[in-house]
Amino acid sequence: MELLHISIRALVKEIKDEMLDIDPYSFVSPSAYDTAWLAMINPAADSNEPLSSPMFKACLDWVLNNQTEEGYWGECDSHGNPTIESLPATLACVIALKKWNVGSKNIERGLDFVHGNAEKHLGVTHDHFPRWFTIVFxxxxxxxxxxxLELAFPSHLNELLSDIFYQRQRILETEELVDSQYPPLLSYIEALPSSYDISGEDIIMNLSGDGSLFQSPAATARAFMATGKEECLGYLESLVGRCATGVPPSYPLDEELIKLCVVNQLQRLGLADHFTHEIEANLAQLYWNYNSQEPLAKPSSNPVIATQLYKDSLAFRLLRMHGYSVSSWQFLRFLKNQEVRARIEKDYQYFSSAMLNVYRATDLMFLGEYELEEARSFSRKVIEKVLSKETRDNKDNFRPINLEKMMENELRNPWIARLDHLEHRTWIENRNSNILCVGKGSFHRLSPVLTEKLMQLAVADYEFRQFIYRNELEEVERWSRSRGLRDMGFGREKTTYCYFAIASSIPLPYDSDIRMMIAKSAIVVTVADDFYDMEGSLDELNSLTDAIGRWDASRLRGHSKTIFDALDDLVGEIVAKVLQHRGTDITVFLQQIWYETFASWLEEAKWSRGGYLPSIDEYLGTGMISIAAHTIILPASCLSNPSLIDCKVRPGEYETVTKLLMLIPRLLNDIQSYQKEQEEGKMNCVLLYLKENPGADIEDSTAYVRQILDKKWGELLQHVLMDGFGDLPKPCKLLHLSCVKVFQMFFHSRNRFDSNTEMLQDIQKAIYIPLNVGTSKPLVPPQKEDQAINSHSSQPSKYEISRSSQLVLDLATV
Structure with a gap:
């Protein structure tokens, strides 16, 4: 495994060297279709003159040199298979080659691809062709x-091809050349039939100030061929000068947006800890620009609005996640404008990617940000409309299937209940998720060269994490077994659950000791809580609680002794490590916080067995402690930040962020466990609300608790992400957030923690199952990797990359 670690560091350096001072346009994947159209331009003023060489030879060279092994040009899906976009892109490329009588073998292979794959692509999308495809193909x-060129489609496709031509004819007959539909027909001028009447005046009237036709390289190339306008030529020369080989689907691009999307990609792939300096430098510059940006005077065109919404909401999310104080007004100003809202609701498919980004931005909503609540509701309705059956059956479908899957996942599994490690896996396996923004007939994406290297790094990094996690889990299991906690004979055995949850929720650069301590603490909490709930007599519980208070097990026997000894071993281990690395003795603090927790379990046991009904306030005062979230997180935080003991962290004197850590998991647990606890004769917040409000039903009660949860979640986010809220160190606050997300994952929609099967698939994917990445190349040859694994010590590996506090900021999911 050391070979893999070395390879990871080498690839990180290689990527950094390539990214240093590189032109942002190099990050964008070229468009084969648009590049082919520039390659077709004849430099002769009179198109009837003999052809000599193309005006933009570099574009023709790109076409010659960028045909895939399968014979196509264009985009591929998350499995590396060509998409429907490859059909018109491949035809455009072979037309360009044919025009200049070059690349006969390329032409042959391209036509073979089109003939051999037309049925597969057209058959799957029959009756659901995107509008752009119906025009361009x-x-x-x-x-x-x-x-x-001789096209020889299978005869049984004739009817389907005729239907596509018929659909195009209907579009040509029903749409104006330039109307409210975006992109307008005129932006597809290069693909419109010769019989369609377009005058030179129509073209000239719609040229942008930069000489382009709707910022489309292909359309502008055709406009130049038709008019010879110097403005068009100037645009094209500027484009090729900036993008010397392949050109993007539209130009110019927002360079700031490109950099922002690269940062987003690094975070989503789980690579942010390798590029901390680069990310912070980009975000610092972005923060200055974000605050100084002037709003648009009035609503502009749909592409401008969609791109700006996409950019502003992504910037808001990344900046807020990294602790910058930013307002949401940048993207909310669009949603406040009724004209813009009407456009979005009408052209909802075109705005789907932007609305997904708006929805994601509202994940980081603080308490009292009511305008963000409205934006979340509006964007969710738009996304639901995009995903509706009616829209799925619509022939004008614009979005790619991967975008649809991302939208479904966002609505089904909210960010607050998703774990980072598994989020990284999803993004890695969804190889085609590197969307930057919407183009005319496709999406702008990261360049394949950069994407492939980042994918290599992400795959290697994920496998490295899995290896470390497997070793650490084995050690946790050995400890649990050796301390007798796995064979108590009662309650829940959740050793694997506890380790999986914390390993998947916090970034790897945290010291291995922190993950181990949190997992072991959670195991002790689970076993001891079950002992107080279902196994121990009141005498035993009183004795154990008293022993914890005195920290003396001399009078304990049986399960009580096993629990105490395990806890004593854990506390001693944490104290020793903090003393070794930080020189601080935290024995008293650890003993006090654990005694407080055991005392709360005893209090609840007395309530349950004595039939006592506390008030909601009394219940929460004890329940916030008995959920033991702070008992798990605060001691583990001392391993990296023993100074938190100097921040007045004492039992009963917790900062607001810790009190929120204690309250939110308690309420989450109560919503999902009230039925079970009612059967067992115990109380929780949901049931107590019913007792105190006789006119309420269970829906009223759960709604009341959820309303509290929503408010407290926003308050927690603000305390964790923003400076000036309490004295706890930032890494400690981020551990608070990770812990709450674990509880959200366990109890968001049902009680997954108590299930013996709910978590198994996630655990397998996080720790054991290899990534499904198709064609990604391994950094280390398999045989050498096996040798490295077999020769590696059974002790957990140490991740030696910098442990700067910024490394734990990769908690976002775009």
């Missing part, structure tokens, strides 16, 4: 015939 077929 027939146009490329017509141009191919005009260029003398």
């Amino acid at each position: 027939p146009g490329m077929i017509e141009l191919a015939h005009k260029a003398g």
Whole structure:
């Protein structure tokens, strides 16, 4: 495994060297379709003059050199398979090659691909063709015939092809050349039939100030061919000068947005800890620009609005997650405008990616940000409409299938209940998720060269984590077994659950000791809580609680002795490590916080067995302690930040962020466990609300508790992410957030913790199952990797990359 670690560091250095001072346009994947159109331009003023060489030879060279092994040009999906976009892109490329009588083998392979794959792509999307495809594909077929290329589609596709041409004809008959529909017909000028009447005046009237036709390289290339306008040529020359080989689907691009999307990609792949300096430098500059940006005077075109919404909401999310104080006004200003809202509701498919980003931004909503609540509701309704059956059956479907899956996941599994490690896996396996923004007929994506290297790094990094996690889990299991906690004969055996949850929720650069201590503490909590709930007599519980208070087990026997000894071993281990590394003795603090927890379990046991009904306030005063979230997190935090003991962290004197850590998991647990606890004769907040409000039903009670949860969650986020809220160190606050997300995952929609099967698949994916990444190349050859694993010590590996507090900020999910 050391070989893999060395390879990871080498690839990180290679990527950093390439990213240093690189042109942001190099991060964007070229568009084969648009590049082919620039390659077609004849430099001769008179198109009837003999052809000599293309005006933009570099574009023709790109076409010659970028055909895939399968014979196509264009995009591929998350499994590396060509998408429907590859059909018109491939035809455009072979037309360009045919025009200049070069690349005969490329042309042959390209046509073979189109003939061999048309049925697969057209059959799957029959009756559901995107509008752009319905316009562009027939146009490329017509141009191919005009260029003398022989297209030989299977005869049984004739009816389907005729239907596509018919659909195009309906569009041409029902739409104006330039109307409210985006992109307008004129932006597809290169693909419109010769019979469609477009005058030079129509073209010139719609040129942008930069000389382009709707910022589309392909459309502008065709406009130049038709008009010879110097403005168009100037645009094209500027484009090729900036993008010397392949050109993007639109130009110019927002360079700041490109950098922002690269940062987002690094975080989502789980690579942020390798690029801390680069990320912080980009966000610092972005923060200055974000605050100084002037709002648009009035609503602009749909593409401008969609791109700005996408950018502003992504910037808001990344900046807020990294602790910058930012307002949401940048993207909310659009949603406050009724004209813009109407456009979004009408062209909801086009705005789907932007609305997904708005929805994600509202994950980081603080208490009292009511405008963000409204934005969340609005964006969710738009996403639900995009995902509706009616929209799925709509022929004008614009979004790719991966975007649809991302939207479904966002609505089904909210960010607050997702664990980072598994989020990284999802993003790695969804290889086609590197969307930057919407183009005319496709999406802007990160360049394949950068994407492949980042994917290599992400795969290696994830496998490295899995290896470490497997070793650490084995050690935790050995400890639990050796201390007798796995064979108590009662209650829940959740050793694997406890380790999986914490390992998947906090970034790897945390010291291994922190993960181990949190997992062991959670195991002790689970066993001891069950002992107080279901196994121990009141005499035994009183004796054990008294022993914890005195920290003396001399009078204990049986299960009580086992629990105390395990706890004593754990506390001693934490104290020794803190003394060794920090020189601080935290024995008294640890003993006090554990005694407070055991005393709360005893109090609840007395209530339950004595039939006592506390008030909600009295119940929460004890229940916030008995959930033991703070008991798990605060001692583990001392391993990296023993100074928190100097922040007046004492039992009963916790800061607000810790009190929120104690309250939120208690309420989450109560919502999902009230039925079980009612059967066992115990009380919780949901049931107590019913007792205190006789006119309420269970829906009223759970709604009341959820309302409290929503408010407290927003308050917790603000205390964790923003400076000026309490004295706890930032890494400690981030551990608070990770812990609460674990409880959200366990109890968000049901009680997954008590289930013996609910978590098994997630555990397997997090720790054992290899990534499903298709064609990604391993950093280390398998045989050498096996040798490294077999020769590796059974002790947990240490992750030697910097442990700066910024490394734990990768808690976002785009």
